[in-house]
Amino acid sequence: MPQFDPSTFASQLFWLAVCFVALYVLMARVALPRIAEVLEERSERIADDLERAASLKKEADAVVEQYEAALAKARAEAGAVIAQATQEIAEASSKQQAAFLAELTKKTDAAEARILKAKDEAKAQVRSIAVELAGDITTKLIGVAPAEEELAQSVDTELKGAA
Template identity: 40%
Template sequence: MPQFEFATVPSQIIWLAITFVALYFIMSWFALPKVGGVIEQRTNRIAGDLDEADRLRRDAERSTEVYQTSLAEARAKAHTIHQEKRDATTAELETIRKAVEAELEEKLSAAETRISEMRNKALAEIKDVAVDTAGDIIERLSGITVDRPVVAAAVESAGRAGKA
């Protein structure tokens, strides 16, 4: 193998050094600046993306704060509207309740008056029925016809005696 021949080692080392220096200069003048430019572009792009992401994050936080504030205001307004409607409805229902109670009270009073009149009328009719019945009973039992005013006086005195 030629690389293991000691006679050619010094020339191989010289050519290695020449090739290394040539490659070093070619790489440092041509390839490395391009690679460095690409790396710098990527670094700048990443930094720009990070700045943009930070700006968007701050905007999102501001938007969230505005949203939360608007939501709190809307809730407060809704609560106020709800309370106003509730109070108005309660007042309206109270007015209706009072009107219905007054109407029912009026109907109850009228009904009590009618009941009282009917009771008085029934009591008057009962007296007439009692007088007629007492006259019929006396006539059937004794065979005597009694005048109606006499029977009415007797029923009246019996009614007073029963109350006492």
């Protein structure tokens, strides 16, 4: 077996030492620091990003909270405004209704008064007409013009009986 030929041992050990020392120096001085740097950079970057994400999330939460508070306030305000408006409208409408009713009553009263007056006037007219008519008819029928007072008296009596 060539592995157990001692004549090659010196050469193998010598070149092993040369190559391994060279490799060690290359790894320790060149290759490994670069990898370590990149890995560190990445883990730092990731930590930074996570931190930033956390702070952004906190900010977003605060904004949402603010927004919700504003919304709640706006809702409350709107409710108050609506309630006030409703009350005002109700008040105004009840006032208007009362005023309208008062005017209506006034107008009705006035109209009734007018009607009564007209009725009275009409009644008075009816009486004078009746007296005149009775006078005329009597004159035509019997040719005698009755006394004005007598006519008025009998018409009054008739009117009273009719009433």
